[in-house]
Amino acid sequence: MSTRYHGAVISRLESAAATRRSLLDAAAGLLDEGGPEAVTLREVGARAGVSRGAPYRHFVDKGDLLTAVAAEAWDRLADRAVELAADPLTSAEEKLRGMLAGILAVGREQPHLYRLMHQAPAGDEVLRAASRSQGPFVAVLGDLVGKDQAYRYGALLLASVHGIIGMEASGQLTADKWHTDADDILTLLTGMIGDR
Amino acid sequence: MSTRYHGAVISRLESAAATRRSLLDAAAGLLDEGGPEAVTLREVGARAGVSRGAPYRHFVDKGDLLTAVAAEAWDRLADRAVELAADPLTSAEEKLRGMLAGILAVGREQPHLYRLMHQAPAGDEVLRAASRSQGPFVAVLGDLVGKDQAYRYGALLLASVHGIIGMEASGQLTADKWHTDADDILTLLTGMIGDR
DNA sequence: GCGTTCCGTTGACGCTGTCATCTGAACAGA
DNA sequence: TCTGTTCAGATGACAGCGTCAACGGAACGC
Numbered sequence: 001m002s003t004r005y006h007g008a009v010i011s012r013l014e015s016a017a018a019t020r021r022s023l024l025d026a027a028a029g030l031l032d033e034g035g036p037e038a039v040t041l042r043e044v045g046a047r048a049g050v051s052r053g054a055p056y057r058h059f060v061d062k063g064d065l066l067t068a069v070a071a072e073a074w075d076r077l078a079d080r081a082v083e084l085a086a087d088p089l090t091s092a093e094e095k096l097r098g099m100l101a102g103i104l105a106v107g108r109e110q111p112h113l114y115r116l117m118h119q120a121p122a123g124d125e126v127l128r129a130a131s132r133s134q135g136p137f138v139a140v141l142g143d144l145v146g147k148d149q150a151y152r153y154g155a156l157l158l159a160s161v162h163g164i165i166g167m168e169a170s171g172q173l174t175a176d177k178w179h180t181d182a183d184d185i186l187t188l189l190t191g192m193i194g195d196r
Numbered sequence: 197m198s199t200r201y202h203g204a205v206i207s208r209l210e211s212a213a214a215t216r217r218s219l220l221d222a223a224a225g226l227l228d229e230g231g232p233e234a235v236t237l238r239e240v241g242a243r244a245g246v247s248r249g250a251p252y253r254h255f256v257d258k259g260d261l262l263t264a265v266a267a268e269a270w271d272r273l274a275d276r277a278v279e280l281a282a283d284p285l286t287s288a289e290e291k292l293r294g295m296l297a298g299i300l301a302v303g304r305e306q307p308h309l310y311r312l313m314h315q316a317p318a319g320d321e322v323l324r325a326a327s328r329s330q331g332p333f334v335a336v337l338g339d340l341v342g343k344d345q346a347y348r349y350g351a352l353l354l355a356s357v358h359g360i361i362g363m364e365a366s367g368q369l370t371a372d373k374w375h376t377d378a379d380d381i382l383t384l385l386t387g388m389i390g391d392r
Numbered sequence: 393g394c395g396t397t398c399c400g401t402t403g404a405c406g407c408t409g410t411c412a413t414c415t416g417a418a419c420a421g422a
Numbered sequence: 423t424c425t426g427t428t429c430a431g432a433t434g435a436c437a438g439c440g441t442c443a444a445c446g447g448a449a450c451g452c
Contacts, residue, residue: 012449016399041440051401053441058399062440111316120307120365130368155363155374156381160352163359167351169316172326178351185352192388208418212430237409247432249410254430258409 020058022048028069031112039066067125070117073110074129077102085136092143099137100161100186107165114165145193153193160189216254218244224265227308235262263321266313269306270325273298281332288339295333296357296382303361310361341389349389356385 010018026047030039041062042052059065084090084098107114122130134154141157142150164182167173175181222243226235237258238248255261280286280294303310318326330350337353338346360378363369371377 012397012399015449019399040438042438050399053402054400056400056441115316118362118366118368120311120367122366122368127367131373134373151375152380152384155369155376156356156384159359159363159369159381160356161359162362163355163357166314166358166362167355170314170318171316171323172314172318173351173355177327177330179347180351184348185355188348188352208428208430211418215430236407238407246430249433250431252410252431 016058019048019050019054023050023055023058023065024069024072027065028072028113031066031069031116032110035112036116041065066116067123069113070119070122071125071129073106073113073117074126075132077106078129078133081133081136085140092140095136095140096144096157096190099133099140100157103158103161104165104182107169111169114169118162157189157193161186212254215244215246215250219246219251219254219261220265220268223261224268224309227262227265227312228306231308232312237261262312263319265309266315266318267321267325269302269309269313270322271328273302274325274329277329277332281336288336291332291336292340292353292386295329295336296353299354299357300361300378303365307365310365314358353385353389357382 023044026044027039030043030047039062041055044065045052045054048054055062055065059068080102081099084095087095090098106117117126117130137158138150138154141154145153164173164185168182173182219240222240223235226239226243235258237251240261241248241250244250251258251261255264276298277295280291280298283291286294302313313322313326333354334346334350337350341349360369360381364378369378
């Protein structure tokens with residue numbers, strides 16, 4: 001006799017994978033809804049339908065679980081970048097805007113997840129997932145500013161977007177203080193780059 | 197009979213202020229040395245020479261204590277900016293470089309403190325201290341790009357520096373991946389601004 | 393059918409932030 | 423000088439946390 005999961009009869013291996021999936025989803029959900037301090041292993045277990053000790057069968061500790069959540073988020077972003085770069089119908093400018101918009105969206109709609117993704121120091125798992133989006137990103141920039149300058153401008157753009165999100169999240173980048181906003185700053189910067 | 201502090205006889209009011217000072221220094225020191233998880237109220241109290249409950253006579257809770265630490269750090273940065281802006285001997289470019297270097301120094305030498313300073317959402321105390329450096333910063337930029345564009349370029353520069361520090365701290369901005377570094381990116385950006 | 397593997401549960405431990413309570417010294421006023 | 427008040431600080435207690443050791447049981451290979 002095998003175990004049941006969502007009504008389906010599955011093997012032990014599949015059951016363990018399903019539990020791991022549930023734990024990741026539970027942790028990500030709690031992070032989104034209540035911030036880092038809402039993510040307790042007890043609550044993660046409860047939401048995933050298991051006990052407080054179950055996570056230790058899939059992750060070495062709480063930090064390892066959170067690292068996996070961050071790595072998955074980076075992977076989604078990388079998937080989007082790869083997909084965008086491969087689309088033959090969109091122009092290089094549109095591809096670049098789409099990639100930056102993807103990062104901005106995470107920062108605004110899932111600020112706690114975004115912070116987790118940039119927590120220092122990032123583990124190998126996270127760094128590898130984050131690096132996967134670099135290829136398409138630099139390639140698109142190469143079409144715009146030339147291959148030899150693509151890395152410099154790519155790092156500048158990425159850092160700027162990251163900084164804008166951070167200042168926005170902490171309440172330091174407000175329209176009444178700076179007479180500008182995130183989109184205006186990015187337009188200014190991309191315009192400066194386009195002039196090259 | 198009055199209390200003694202560092203060998204000097206002082207009033208009760210002075211004693212309380214000295215304790216508050218010690219608590220802030222202890223918290224900042226623990227944060228620098230061991231990161232956020234090293235800052236426990238018990239350890240803060242011990243290092244300040246008081247008990248674990250003493251902080252509650254000066255701060256409403258642990259978060260309030262950390263907020264005060266962050267506000268003091270912002271105040272030091274603002275002091276430096278004001279001082280730099282008032283110096284008649286340095287050029288506008290040197291003033292700008294000095295201000296940016298001050299931010300970069302905190303991010304590199306006290307990364308945990310830097311993260312705390314940008315923790316969301318920033319309280320009023322922090323936002324006020326952070327805003328105090330905005331005046332001199334925008335004024336210097338006004339000398340370089342014109343008053344009407346100072347805010348836009350100021351926000352862009354600040355966001356970029358913030359992003360560079362964040363990516364550097366999380367290990368994402370490395371020379372072997374991007375064929376560039378923080379100083380090169382900032383040179384590129386300030387060069388682009390200078391061309392206006 | 394049997395022994396092994398391994399996912400999940402449970403009790404326990406130390407550590408944390410926080411609160412209620414208590415103590416004692418510095419103060420204001422007579 | 424005596425007295426009552428104020429308040430910084432100490433301490434016991436509590437719930438919640440991450441983590442681990444021990445245990446149970448179902449799925450597996452043979």
